[in-house]
Amino acid sequence: MVGSDKERERNDRLQGLIDDVVGVEAAGFTSMWIPQVPGYLDAMTAVTAVGLATSTIEIGTAVVPIQTRHPIPMAQQALTTQLACGGRFTLGLGPSHHWIITDQFGLEYDKPARLVRHYLEVLNKAFEGPGMVDVENEAFTVHSPINVADDTPVPVMLAALAPVMLRIAGEQASGTILWMADEKAIAEHIVPKITKAAGDAGRPAPRIVAGVPIALCSDSDAAAARAYAGDVLGHAEMSPNYEKLLAQGDADDVQDVMAVGSETTILERIKRFKEAGVTDFAARIVPLGDTPEERLRSRQRTQDFLAELCPAI
16 A cells, blocks of 8 residues: 655656556565545556556555545546456545545535445446446436446445444445554454445455555664654544544554564564454555665565565465
């Protein structure tokens, strides 16, 4: 799982992302998750470019906010992206947060779970294949053709943290993409709720993708690495969604969720996530160092270590 790239020059970031994904594919990673960061590269456009440059790795968005795109244009773009990826694209969606949707975009952030449910009704219908999409619900009145591709499924993953969203993810999506969820929150809150919802709806067992920050360092430097990651990634206090999720587990912030320390310490933490019910471990590497060169070496060292683990876990 990648974040915004602040190390490269702006005009080099897209090609840099393509090169990064080509590299992780060659290293044996099975998936790469690309975020929709406000003001940064458009995630699905970037996925399209990456898809054309790769051949085996799954490429997903984590995640695209639904309020910025009507479900029909979203379906058109996702289907087009799936063609570029040769069937390896997974669409991660979510309602985002009030500080993005309202404070930055000036859009309403009202009853996001209800909007997600109605949005997926349209989107899933559009993904059934070419033809008319006729859906009328409380949020959308749609009578629109879809004629992008034949038999091109697009798996949908939902950023679901709260009980209602987890139920929707189980009923209408392929699983959930998590952030700031520790092992206890996953095992006791996430997995039971989404699995029951999927089972009640007659759907397959859901994927549980856990985005987890990773910092490889000596165990004696772990505390400093956690503090650094908290400064770089920590924003739970800005989102009631994250605060409620953290309350389900033992973590107080992102630095408590991260796997940090030596190879042995990180491996043990990854195994605990797997035991909690995580099906896909999405490592968000946190490079350490005072200079760009040191951070690049730290990132590569961590990536090489994780690549060695891929066959075993």
